[in-house]
Amino acid sequence: MITLTQMGQNAKNAEQQLSQLSTIKKNQVLKAMAREVRKSSDAILKANAIDMQDAEKNGVKKVMLDRLKLDDDRIASMADGLEEVAGLADPIGEVLKGWTTETGLDISQVRVPLGVIGMIYEARPNVTVDAAGLTFKSGNAVILRGGKEAIHSNQALVTALRTALKTETIAEDSIQLITDTSHETATALMQLTAYLDVLIPRGSAKFIQMVVQKAKVPVIETGAGNxxxxxxxxxxxxxxxxxxxxxxxxxxxxxxxxxxxxxxxxxxxxxxxxxxxxxxxxxxxxxxxxxxxxxxxxxxxxxxxxxxxxxxxxxxxxxxxxxxxxxxxxxxxxxxxxxxxxxxxxxxxxxxxxxxxxxxxxxxxxxxxxxxxxEFGFGAEIGISTQKLHARGPMGLNEITSTKYVIRGNGQVRK
Amino acid sequence: MITLTQMGQNAKNAEQQLSQLSTIKKNQVLKAMAREVRKSSDAILKANAIDMQDAEKNGVKKVMLDRLKLDDDRIASMADGLEEVAGLADPIGEVLKGWTTETGLDISQVRVPLGVIGMIYEARPNVTVDAAGLTFKSGNAVILRGGKEAIHSNQALVTALRTALKTETIAEDSIQLITDTSHETATALMQLTAYLDVLIPRGSAKFIQMVVQKAKVPVIETGAGNxxxxxxxxxxxxxxxxxxxxxxxxxxxxxxxxxxxxxxxxxxxxxxxxxxxxxxxxxxxxxxxxxxxxxxxxxxxxxxxxxxxxxxxxxxxxxxxxxxxxxxxxxxxxxxxxxxxxxxxxxxxxxxxxxxxxxxxxxxxxxxxxxxxxEFGFGAEIGISTQKLHARGPMGLNEITSTKYVIRGNGQVRK
Missing domain, CATH: 3.40.309.10 (Aldehyde Dehydrogenase; Chain A, domain 2)
Structure with missing residues (x-):
């Protein structure tokens, strides 16, 4: 089985290509992903049936079963979601600020991808597709670790997404799914500081607190609302x-x-x-x-x-x-x-x-x-941040990006 | 001795007052801090002499001794720094974005303080004053943990700063110094998630990596430059x-x-x-x-x-x-x-x-x-971030703030 370190390296290798893609190309790939999800609906439903059987056998609660279950409508809505993301403005390349210094340096603050995003979440398989679409559009590679209850569904979904990447000659490792659902591997993902730029957990308040306690990678806390x-x-x-x-x-x-x-x-x-x-x-x-x-x-x-x-x-x-x-x-x-x-x-x-x-x-x-x-008009969200660092409130495409300063000069040296 | 939890609670108590101070008041307090640092220069130099003696006795390297040493010029320059911060634009209250939604909600994204900032750093005592000035101007409470070599100097400096706070009827615990210089206490500070919104380490690359490995509080990495x-x-x-x-x-x-x-x-x-x-x-x-x-x-x-x-x-x-x-x-x-x-x-x-x-x-x-x-025109910096989350590049006052959304409606409910 592939190691987490290898997955991290694969994501890093994909990162460079992803960060340089044109908006036209990214939108084309997102539409190809939507088509591939629709085309794979039989395989996805079959995989989901296995997850549902296992979950029922393991006495998973009814509310959880409902979150896990896929049907034609839910698959169609995942595909629609990818097409909606294709329709959103591309955040990459936006100039947030720009000015000229006293010495004549032109400084621009430009929006760039974060790099590699880790997503760790519980039962719902639609998070797999939503997260893959948003991270791809914002030029990021993603490593997904969904709940073990949804493992077959997630595998079928990621297979469809990666098929689209391959057809479009994009590095397939832009989107990777961890298939080893052990707690040890989840913990190792939370501590993969050499490869991950951020970790976004989605789930219950208890789950998110567990991630915050174990993680060494920077975490964006989402969710709990009293x-x-x-x-x-x-x-x-x-x-x-x-x-x-x-x-x-x-x-x-x-x-x-x-x-x-x-x-x-x-x-x-x-x-x-x-x-x-x-x-x-x-x-x-x-x-x-x-x-x-x-x-x-x-x-x-x-x-x-x-x-x-x-x-x-x-x-x-x-x-x-x-x-x-x-x-x-x-x-x-x-x-x-x-x-x-x-x-x-x-x-x-x-x-x-x-x-x-x-x-x-x-x-x-x-x-x-x-x-x-x-509701905010961001078009989609990857979660709602309840922490104060990096992003606060609903997180759309802008919130999963970073910036860099580009400085153009004509020979300036510091006095 | 006061516990870290108590210090965290004290900082939280100060946070509310700090976040609501007017710019005029903050600038007045910063100027009072500068005056108090100048007035206390004898006490500061005496304290620094003890640190220098101890350091020499302990065979601290010459380059480190130079960083530790204070003289009249260096004290004057710390006081000048506080006055310069008073002259900088107040980041709090800035509206970063604002729009009206289809349902007529007016949404504003407003700059607010982060809350409580932990600073952990090595020898140079001027970091104590610089960090206190910048965190105060941006409406944040700060808990400082400087190097053990500089403990007497830092205590004398923080005493001066807190005297100014008291005179100006600002909660003294807006600025707190950890006087227990044990590694255990440093580690406990890095894990004080209940009270700290962010931890900013300053020092060697090795020191910062140690902090990243041990911290549970979100860290902004600063510094190393190859x-x-x-x-x-x-x-x-x-x-x-x-x-x-x-x-x-x-x-x-x-x-x-x-x-x-x-x-x-x-x-x-x-x-x-x-x-x-x-x-x-x-x-x-x-x-x-x-x-x-x-x-x-x-x-x-x-x-x-x-x-x-x-x-x-x-x-x-x-x-x-x-x-x-x-x-x-x-x-x-x-x-x-x-x-x-x-x-x-x-x-x-x-x-x-x-x-x-x-x-x-x-x-x-x-x-x-x-x-x-x-050089960027930020007027001062609290460090240079080499990570991609929250802030990247030189961090001025804006980079030690967060935002919140304020939404004004007239009875809107969600359909």
């Missing part, structure tokens, strides 16, 4: 209720879904019954502090653990606060620095909230569900 | 010679100094004697491959080890190549991705070199010595 909506004194309570229902129930399993409602005591008595009523059809398990419970006696009492928990489910905890300062303190203490919203009509409060809340995305009068590469 | 100058066929050989002399000898101990000369064989016979003659007054130890030695018989033969070594000294190795492709292959193989130059008058070659060389800064017809925050 998102709050704060309703201020004087807010439009109907707007607040609409936003809360949307943020909580439109897709509760995702990281930008709302988990906590923080309410100013001045509006709690009017708002909370409105919210409880609006959430009723969704069977949301409501929990609250003493003050919330005094208004909604049927809800259960929230524990300290609730405030820090990302439920990813039809559960919401409610905290009543005296004022904006208390709301900000509470949110900055318990949030995961993902997405936080204030519903207000007070200008000074909107300014204070957006400045003082520490999160990737801070909203005034809108649902937290908009933290998303497509 | 820089090349390639002289192309048809280049202006007098310009090439001037640039080589400058890049090699103007300050050979620094990371942007040239270490290797790569020459096209078409000009080697004419160029190498010119270079040897021009370097003669500097007693540069020249080494070369077979072809270089056949032109300059007195030089020694370079070994494989030479090609990958950063000398930081009056030593230079010479490689003769057939063409530009061979030069690019050689440089991309052995360089440390710092600064690389081509001397040419061929347009296509200048384009190929700047596109294909993988380095933080790529030059045409200029000395590699310009890779520097001051």
């Amino acid at each position: 998102c709050h909506v704060y309703v201020d004194e004087g807010a439009d309570l109907q707007m607040a209720t609409n936003i809360i229902v949307n943020a909580k129930t439109q897709r509760p399993s995702v990281c930008n879904a709302m988990e906590k409602l923080v309410v100013n005591e001045a509006v709690a008595e009017e708002l909370l019954p409105m919210v409880a009523k609006a959430l009723k059809p969704f069977n949301v398990d409501l929990r609250g502090d003493e003050r919330a419970k005094s208004i909604l006696p049927d809800i259960s009492l929230a524990t300290e653990e609730d405030w820090g928990t990302e439920y990813n489910d039809y559960i919401m905890a409610i905290k009543v606060v005296d004022d904006l300062d208390q709301a900000i303190d509470h949110i900055n203490r318990y949030n995961t620095k993902h997405s936080e919203a204030i519903i207000t009509n007070n200008y000074a409060h909107s300014e204070q909230f957006t400045k003082e809340i520490d999160a990737a995305v801070v909203y005034v009068n809108a649902s937290t569900r908009f933290t998303d590469g497509y | 820089c090349h100058v390639y002289v192309d066929e048809g280049a202006d050989l007098q310009m090439a010679t001037n640039i080589i002399v400058n890049a090699k000898t103007q300050r050979p101990s620094v990371c942007n100094a040239m270490e290797k000369l790569v020459v096209n064989e078409a000009v080697a016979e004419e160029l190498l004697p010119m270079v040897a003659k021009a370097l003669k007054p500097f007693n540069v130890d020249l080494r070369g491959d077979e072809r270089a030695k056949s032109i300059l018989p007195d030089i020694s033969l370079a070994t494989e080890e030479d090609w990958g070594t950063e000398y930081n000294d009056y030593i230079m190795a010479i490689k003769v190549v057939d063409d530009l492709d061979q030069a690019i292959d050689h440089i991309n193989r052995y360089n440390t991705k710092h600064s690389e130059a081509i001397i040419t008058n061929n347009y296509a070659h200048s384009e190929q070199f700047t596109k294909e060389i993988d380095a933080a800064v790529v030059y045409v017809n200029a000395s590699t010595r310009f890779t520097d925050g001051y």
Whole structure:
């Protein structure tokens, strides 16, 4: 079997060619990948059937089985995704800044690929194709390590992608999949500092923390979202209720879904019954502090653990606060620095909230569900960064690039 | 003694105040720090005398002693540095991008502080003051861990800085120094993921690699520079010679100094004697491959080890190549991705070199010595990043910040 070091070397060898491809060529290759995925759908479905059988045999949970399962629609949507990436602007070569120094040097800061990206993720096979498309378009080589449950599906998908690379005379090792699904190999990938420029983990909060602890390669943390909506004194309570229902129930399993409602005591008595009523059809398990419970006696009492928990489910905890300062303190203490919203009509409060809340995305009068590469207009995303280094918030093509300075002179030497 | 966790907590507590300071206030504090450093010069010199005595007793090398030593001029120059930082533009609050989405959300990407920065460095006490000034101006808290040789000097300097903070009613723990100089504490700092947003090591290549291996906090690698100058066929050989002399000898101990000369064989016979003659007054130890030695018989033969070594000294190795492709292959193989130059008058070659060389800064017809925050016009630098994540090349104030998205809506929910 091929060693990780060899895979790293292969990726490095592919890197030079990838970094110099024209946009026309890259888009042509992405379209060829889409065609090849569609053409291979029988093989992909067969491989996926094996994964599904194994997973059922191993008692994998139903929600996980649903993530793993492929069908014609899902394969078509992966292929469509590759064509969409072909339609996105090429980030490489963009000049971010440029100036002339006192000595007449012309300095340009130019966008370049990162180099080799490691992706480590859990069950969903579509991540394989999404990640390969985005890393290819941005001129990067990628080494993929998907979940062991999806290994046959991932192999079939990567075979299709590599066939397209070969047909288009692009180094096949631009896209490599680790087929050894042992934990040892995963750990070795996280420590492959000689070849990887960055490691992007996707999965549960627990999984990502495990990667952060073990990795020596720089990691971009993605994901966990314990998102709050704060309703201020004087807010439009109907707007607040609409936003809360949307943020909580439109897709509760995702990281930008709302988990906590923080309410100013001045509006709690009017708002909370409105919210409880609006959430009723969704069977949301409501929990609250003493003050919330005094208004909604049927809800259960929230524990300290609730405030820090990302439920990813039809559960919401409610905290009543005296004022904006208390709301900000509470949110900055318990949030995961993902997405936080204030519903207000007070200008000074909107300014204070957006400045003082520490999160990737801070909203005034809108649902937290908009933290998303497509909604931002990036066209696609490779994840949502909740750390502060390199990229913060939805990561599109620009966020998986680096820069270099190009300096043109006419003989300058330093005095 | 205070624990690292407590220091981390203290820094986090200071972070909120720091992130909200006005530019006027920050500049006022920086000027107060400068005054306090000047006022404390007796105490600083006394503390430094103890460090110097200890270092001499412990047989510390002369070059290190010179780095450690403070005098009135050096203290004045640290204070001047703080005033210069006060004069720089404040990066916080800058809007990097802004747009309106189809649903009418106004999205702004705003520059914010990183949060808490860890600095770990070797002997020079001026790094203490430089780092404190830059991290303060960019709204970050900092935890400093300098070399044990400089501990008394660093304590005296940090006492002065914190006195200024206190006078200005800024949380003193915005700037903290670790006084326990054990390796265990240094390692614990590198792994303080709960409190540090980034760790910036400064020192030798070996020191930085040690930090990368041990750290769990994200690291920005700085420093090592095995820089090349390639002289192309048809280049202006007098310009090439001037640039080589400058890049090699103007300050050979620094990371942007040239270490290797790569020459096209078409000009080697004419160029190498010119270079040897021009370097003669500097007693540069020249080494070369077979072809270089056949032109300059007195030089020694370079070994494989030479090609990958950063000398930081009056030593230079010479490689003769057939063409530009061979030069690019050689440089991309052995360089440390710092600064690389081509001397040419061929347009296509200048384009190929700047596109294909993988380095933080790529030059045409200029000395590699310009890779520097001051020369770039950043006003100051906290180091030169040789990695591709977050920041690449000279790091000024902008490079020690993060961003957040602020989204203003009027009730939008996701469909």
